[in-house]
Amino acid sequence: MTTQAEKAQTLARLHAAPEILRLVNVWDAVSARTIAALPETRAIATAGHSIAATFGYPDGGIPLETTLDMVGRIVEAVGDLPVSTDLDAGYGDPGETVRRAIGKGVVGANVEDRLVPLDEAAATVEAIIAAGEAEGVPFVLNARTDAFVRAGKRPIEESIADAIERGRAYLAAGADLVFVPGILNADVTRRLVEGIGERKISVIGVPGALPAGEYEALGVARISYGPTTQRVALTALQDLAADLYADGVIPASTRALN
Numbered sequence: 001m002t003t004q005a006e007k008a009q010t011l012a013r014l015h016a017a018p019e020i021l022r023l024v025n026v027w028d029a030v031s032a033r034t035i036a037a038l039p040e041t042r043a044i045a046t047a048g049h050s051i052a053a054t055f056g057y058p059d060g061g062i063p064l065e066t067t068l069d070m071v072g073r074i075v076e077a078v079g080d081l082p083v084s085t086d087l088d089a090g091y092g093d094p095g096e097t098v099r100r101a102i103g104k105g106v107v108g109a110n111v112e113d114r115l116v117p118l119d120e121a122a123a124t125v126e127a128i129i130a131a132g133e134a135e136g137v138p139f140v141l142n143a144r145t146d147a148f149v150r151a152g153k154r155p156i157e158e159s160i161a162d163a164i165e166r167g168r169a170y171l172a173a174g175a176d177l178v179f180v181p182g183i184l185n186a187d188v189t190r191r192l193v194e195g196i197g198e199r200k201i202s203v204i205g206v207p208g209a210l211p212a213g214e215y216e217a218l219g220v221a222r223i224s225y226g227p228t229t230q231r232v233a234l235t236a237l238q239d240l241a242a243d244l245y246a247d248g249v250i251p252a253s254t255r256a257l258n
Contacts, residue, residue, distance in 0.1 A: 007082035008107035020216035023224040029077040036078040048086030049227035064091045075105035084108035095127035108140030129174035143175035148182030164195035193219040
């Protein structure tokens with residue numbers, strides 16, 4: 001059986017590889033098991049927004065205990081695959097939150113900065129990395145900066161400069177990657193990679209974003225899809241229900257994935 005430290009090392013190697021790491025986000029044990037069954041799957045990432053929605057909470061409003069319980073179930077469901085989870089902004093005590101997540105078998109996480117002052121955000125990164133070291137796990141932090149998603153009306157040039165400054169600081173504090181969510185075109189992505197580092201940027205795949213292969217060519221290390229994977233599944237469910245109400249039938253192509 002693969003140890004937790006080995007899983008963390010595997011996740012770090014996947015980030016450093018020439019091929020972009022594609023993570024199809026999951027939100028519960030059955031969605032995780034479904035994705036893990038695909039031969040292309042190299043690692044698992046949870047979507048905090050989707051886990052919160054599963055329990056009826058708004059994004060960012062789910063209690064830590066509830067998140068950790070589900071994350072533990074996901075880790076158990078996927079066996080030897082490394083699991084990275086969404087820990088929002090660290091739940092008030094990022095080091096302790098990560099220590100508890102490690103106790104559930106997690107080897108990496110996203111933690112967002114919410115644009116708090118840079119020294120405070122860098123201290124959060126340091127606390128997370130220290131927690132992993134104390135637990136004997138080389139924890140893989142995908143340090144998120146909200147330089148774009150919380151930018152308001154400021155000019156994009158300011159957001160780019162802010163993301164680069166924060167990204168460099170987070171890497172210096174021990175983060176593995178810098179997660180820059182937002183709809184990033186090729187020019188912005190190129191500038192972020194130049195400013196932060198090749199194979200050091202993580203992006204999100206949402207409607208309007210570039211395909212994974214284009215981000216790979218620009219030097220991006222990782223792409224995940226956040227709550228959109230759950231939205232696709234829920235769209236299919238709602239469309240099916242509408243068809244069944246209209247006297248449709250369950251499609252014969254349906255696979256028994258549960």
